[in-house]
Amino acid sequence: MQFESISVAHLSHRFTAGGAQQGTNALADVSCSFPAGRISAIVGPSGCGKSTLLLILRGLLTPSRGEVGFRYASGTGASVNGKAPRMATVWQSFNLLPWRTVLDNVAFGLELEGVGKAERRERALQAIRSVELSGFEKHYPNQLSGGMRQRVGLARGLVMSPDIMFLDEPFGALDAQTRLYLQEQLAAVVERSGKTIVLVTHSIEEAIFLADHVLVMTARPGRIAARFDVDLPRPRAMEIQNDHRFGELFTSIYGLLREEVKKSMLN
């Protein structure tokens, strides 16, 4: 069966740490969908529940209410729920193992899955090539720049051949120039891969540059305030920021987000 989309229906989540009285409503009635083979970006003010939503989508957190469904096209053309496809996450903090080389870091997930040594090596080398890090296989994380470490993080996700990749602020810790370069590189990698990507970012430019559509969340408890389709041609390079449609989208999204950021500061 062909994977069609992740479907999110009426998702709410309340963290009850500190007791029922002092809990935090992180998400409130979130409904949206993430189409297969597309790049979806989620933007929203700090603390609005973006990471919580990703954890729920990944099955790492059970929501207080609502459902996440993985939709597949059945033989009859109808859409049915099925089991979760293969998923991988790239976190802002890289999560590299300092005592392992680049090659062994990239191959780590395959090792956990019991993939044989020769295949592991082959697939890891291919993933390292795809993020342009060939020649650095034997380096350790502390011998790499922040941008290179982030590319190792990306390779570690790609090597698992996931159907869905979650990127949680993947460029958050990088300087502006490295970030621009990696955004272009990521755009090329994900456009080629045809994977389903869900990207959480604080950067409106990054969301528009990379995504097919952008979901804007409200201040906590997070809801979906609006969805914008990004009708810009691919492949995309940074010059696309000069396209008038880019500017118009930025203005619309920023206008909405500015209000939410203001609210989140009063929260």
Ligand SMILES: Nc1ncnc2c1ncn2[C@@H]1O[C@H](COP(=O)(O)OP(=O)(O)OP(=O)(O)O)[C@@H](O)[C@H]1O
């Ligand atoms: N494990 C937890 N226990 C209690 N509260 C939590 C927990 N995780 C998150 N929260 C709270 O839930 C709310 C949403 O957090 P979340 O990390 O999802 O927001 P976010 O939009 O990803 O934030 P940021 O953009 O700053 O990374 C916040 O108020 C946060 O303090």
